[in-house]
Amino acid sequence: MAEMNFGGVVENVVTSKEFTLDKAREVLKNETIAVIGYGIQGPGQAGNLRDNGFNVIVGQREGRSYEKAKADGWVPGKTLFSVEEAVEKGTVICMLLSDAGQIAVWPTIKKHLTAGKTLYYSHGFAINWQDRTGVVPPKDIDVIMVAPKGSGTSLRTMFLEGRGLNCSYAVYQDASGKAKEKTLAMGIGIGSGYLFETTFQREATSDLTGERGALMGAIEGLLEAQYNVLREHGHTPSEAFNETVEELTQSLMPLFGEKGMDWMYANCSTTAQRGALDWAPRFREAITPVMEWLYLSVKTGEEAQISIDSNSKPDYREKLNAELKAMHDMEMWRAGETVRKLRPENN
Numbered sequence: 001m002a003e004m005n006f007g008g009v010v011e012n013v014v015t016s017k018e019f020t021l022d023k024a025r026e027v028l029k030n031e032t033i034a035v036i037g038y039g040i041q042g043p044g045q046a047g048n049l050r051d052n053g054f055n056v057i058v059g060q061r062e063g064r065s066y067e068k069a070k071a072d073g074w075v076p077g078k079t080l081f082s083v084e085e086a087v088e089k090g091t092v093i094c095m096l097l098s099d100a101g102q103i104a105v106w107p108t109i110k111k112h113l114t115a116g117k118t119l120y121y122s123h124g125f126a127i128n129w130q131d132r133t134g135v136v137p138p139k140d141i142d143v144i145m146v147a148p149k150g151s152g153t154s155l156r157t158m159f160l161e162g163r164g165l166n167c168s169y170a171v172y173q174d175a176s177g178k179a180k181e182k183t184l185a186m187g188i189g190i191g192s193g194y195l196f197e198t199t200f201q202r203e204a205t206s207d208l209t210g211e212r213g214a215l216m217g218a219i220e221g222l223l224e225a226q227y228n229v230l231r232e233h234g235h236t237p238s239e240a241f242n243e244t245v246e247e248l249t250q251s252l253m254p255l256f257g258e259k260g261m262d263w264m265y266a267n268c269s270t271t272a273q274r275g276a277l278d279w280a281p282r283f284r285e286a287i288t289p290v291m292e293w294l295y296l297s298v299k300t301g302e303e304a305q306i307s308i309d310s311n312s313k314p315d316y317r318e319k320l321n322a323e324l325k326a327m328h329d330m331e332m333w334r335a336g337e338t339v340r341k342l343r344p345e346n347n
């Protein structure tokens with residue numbers, strides 16, 4: 001544990017300096033880690049654990065994801081199994097099915113959660129809203145979480161680049177008395193940057209807020225709004241897209257990702273600084289009521305229910321893909337395809 005000052009608030013964090021990879025391997029040396037679900041987090045976490053020398057198997061139903069697991073070197077009958085077989089063989093069961101899928105499969109999973117096993121999550125959803133998911137683990141197992149704060153795709157690419165994605169961690173149930181060290185060992189094993197403590201409830205509510213808000217939903221809404229206004233006032237798709245997205249991702253976000261928002265501002269003109277400083281609070285005032293509305297909808301469980309109802313339908317994937325295709329086909333994002341092709345590195 002290291003104490004760090006986060007804007008005046010001291011928090012305890014864990015990195016591989018405090019909790020080494022060797023220590024993580026020692027803690028989990030007698031475990032068979034079963035990664036259940038090979039969608040987005042599954043490949044990232046299973047690949048990083050395997051590369052870090054842990055004993056890992058994968059459980060995935062037949063289909064596209066199963067074929068991807070085979071292509072990634074998981075061997076049917078040796079390291080790749082059906083969901084039920086992998087849960088039976090595993091001692092640390094990593095629930096990396098979709099959140100809705102976890103509900104459907106829970107009766108099968110629960111059968112094999114025998115005393116002494118560990119149930120591991122990467123999102124607090126199933127446990128936090130167990131009144132809606134029906135996921136109530138047996139009392140004689142550990143229930144833990146390491147939640148990557150980013151895509152499983154990034155978890156893997158960053159690991160291969162020698163970097164790490166930050167993760168939160170929590171212990172919901174500690175039947176063994178060793179749940180926390182197993183949690184930290186898993187966090188280091190999947191290639192975390194630094195680990196910060198949370199609870200299943202805090203992670204579930206902040207995560208649903210973030211992905212509906214600043215990380216995905218709100219950013220899409222903001223970018224569309226600006227692009228549309230520019231186009232309605234006669235600006236070309238090229239100018240509207242460059243002024244809304246391309247400059248943001250290629251120039252300005254890397255600056256504020258590197259050294260903070262003031263650094264990005266300081267690297268823009270004084271004209272831009274004056275205007276942005278004047279308009280930021282106006283946008284904040286306009287958006288805060290929507291953010292409050294969002295948080296309430298998450299906290300009451302309404303957002304979780306919407307996700308459960310829609311993503312439990314047999315055609316959930318087709319419906320989501322149809323909406324993503326509609327996004328892809330928007331003029332704004334079609335313009336983006338052409339802009340990306342024109343990047344010097346793509347020619």
Ligand SMILES: NC(=O)c1ccc[n+]([C@@H]2O[C@H](COP(=O)([O-])OP(=O)(O)OC[C@H]3O[C@@H](n4cnc5c(N)ncnc54)[C@H](O)[C@@H]3O)[C@@H](O)[C@H]2O)c1
Pocket residue numbers: 037038039040041042060061065095096097098099100101102104105122123125147148149150151152153
């Ligand atoms: N996507 C991310 O990068 C990300 C980031 C942080 C946390 N998480 C959490 O990690 C967990 C896994 O997320 P994901 O995005 O990798 O999942 P996903 O939506 O990609 O689904 C993973 C797998 O679950 C399987 N599945 C879905 N429904 C099923 C069902 N009814 N029966 C059997 N299998 C079923 C699918 O075949 C798929 O391969 C979730 O709890 C999620 O909230 C995901």
Ligand SMILES: CC(C)(O)[C@@H](O)C(=O)O
Pocket residue numbers: 148149150151152207211215
């Ligand atoms: C990658 C995200 C958005 O952080 C994750 O929470 C998810 O649900 O995919």
Ligand SMILES: [Mg+2]
Pocket residue numbers: 148149150207210211
């Ligand atoms: Mg998230």
Ligand SMILES: [Mg+2]
Pocket residue numbers: 123207208211
């Ligand atoms: Mg999420």
